[in-house]
Amino acid sequence: GQQLNQSPQSMFIQEGEDVSMNCTSSSIFNTWLWYKQEPGEGPVLLIALYKAGELTSNGRLTAQFGITRKDSFLNISASIPSDVGIYFCAGHPTPQTGANNLFFGTGTRLTVIP
Amino acid sequence: DAGITQSPRYKITETGRQVTLMCHQTWSHSYMFWYRQDLGHGLRLIYYSAAADITDKGEVPDGYVVSRSKTENFPLTLESATRSQTSVYFCASSEWTGGGYGYTFGSGTRLTVV
Numbered sequence: 001g002q003q004l005n006q007s008p009q010s011m012f013i014q015e016g017e018d019v020s021m022n023c024t025s026s027s028i029f030n031t032w033l034w035y036k037q038e039p040g041e042g043p044v045l046l047i048a049l050y051k052a053g054e055l056t057s058n059g060r061l062t063a064q065f066g067i068t069r070k071d072s073f074l075n076i077s078a079s080i081p082s083d084v085g086i087y088f089c090a091g092h093p094t095p096q097t098g099a100n101n102l103f104f105g106t107g108t109r110l111t112v113i114p
Numbered sequence: 115d116a117g118i119t120q121s122p123r124y125k126i127t128e129t130g131r132q133v134t135l136m137c138h139q140t141w142s143h144s145y146m147f148w149y150r151q152d153l154g155h156g157l158r159l160i161y162y163s164a165a166a167d168i169t170d171k172g173e174v175p176d177g178y179v180v181s182r183s184k185t186e187n188f189p190l191t192l193e194s195a196t197r198s199q200t201s202v203y204f205c206a207s208s209e210w211t212g213g214g215y216g217y218t219f220g221s222g223t224r225l226t227v228v
Contacts, residue, residue, distance in 0.1 A: 031214045042204050042219030043157070050214040088156065092215060102147075102217060104157040 006089050006105030014113050019076040021108045023089030031092035032072035034063050037107075038085045046087075047074070079112050086110070117141075120205050120220035127195050127227055135190045135223045137205030145208040145215070146188040147172075148180065150201040151222075157204065163188055195227045 006023045013019060023032070031050055035043035047058050049065035049072060056063055060077045072089055089105040118139040127133045139146065148160040149172075159172030161180040169180050177199060179191045192199055205220040 033217065035219075040221070042206075042221050045216065045218070048211075048214060048216065090157075090217075102159070102215075106154070106156040 004089055004091055004103055004105040006108055008108055009106070010109040010111070012111045012113060013079055015079060015081060017079055019079055019083070019110060020073065021087060021089075022071060022073045023091070023105045024071040025091055025103075026070070027093065028069040029072075029091035029093055030069070032063070032065050033090040033092070033102075034061075034072070034074045035088045035090060036085045037088060043088055076110075079110075081112050081114055084110055084112050118205060118207050118218055118220045120203075120223050122223060123221065125223060125225045127192075127225070129195060129197060129227055131195050133192045133195055133225070135192075135203055135205075135225070137188045137190070137220060139186055139188075139205075139207040139218075141207060141209065141218075142185055143207035143209040143218075144185075146182065147206040147208065147217075148178070148188070148190045149204045149206065149219075150174065151204060152201050160190065160203075192225075195225075197227045199225065200227045201225060 004023045004025050033048050034046045037043045047056050047063040052069045053067050054065040062075045064073045086107045086109050088107050092102050121136045147162045149157040151157050158174050160178050163169045163182040166182050166185045182188050203223045206217050208215045208217045
């Protein structure tokens with residue numbers, strides 16, 4: 001099955017720093033979703049993007065749907081300790097004809113050093 | 115509380131045993147999914163269901179069986195558990211939000227096959 005290339009795999013940052021991570025695909029996606037997963041829990045949706053070029057914010061989080069429709073970026077500003085977790089991108093090639101084909105990246109493990 | 119719940123949270127079973135993981139959602143979402151999460155592979159789709167009595171295979175269906183007699187329930191059965199099925203299993207549900215599909219995940223079931 002198709003997987004998305006997510007980078008970096010892990011990040012160690014100081015509290016207060018900004019964070020950037022991205023996700024790329026070899027094929028076109030019509031939806032990009034960003035999830036955060038904390039230990040022992042399921043992924044929780046952070047931001048959903050449905051249009052190429054769309055830039056959406058959720059508090060200190062900002063995500064963009066790449067204009068080529070093959071990539072997406074997530075930025076976290078002024079990181080805090082509770083930002084720790086694994087961040088996953090997920091892409092959906094055909095939102096109107098198949099809810100089954102949601103593909104996930106392998107995750108970015110974020111550690112915030114106080 | 116409304117939401118998506120999985121049970122049990124933890125399960126240890128022996129090789130060759132049959133085990134069923136339960137998933138229940140209270141939103142009446144049409145789509146439900148089962149994913150497994152393994153290190154290095156991210157989340158991979160096992161089976162999905164578009165509605166009651168409609169199910170289909172995902173990326174890694176071998177060794178698993180699903181059913182969906184009611185919209186709110188989507189149990190996953192391992193017919194004869196193998197050690198390679200040791201994993202964390204996540205159930206998810208999805209509904210069209212107008213802009214695209216939104217996915218919500220349960221908290222997961224950690225299954226160990228010994």
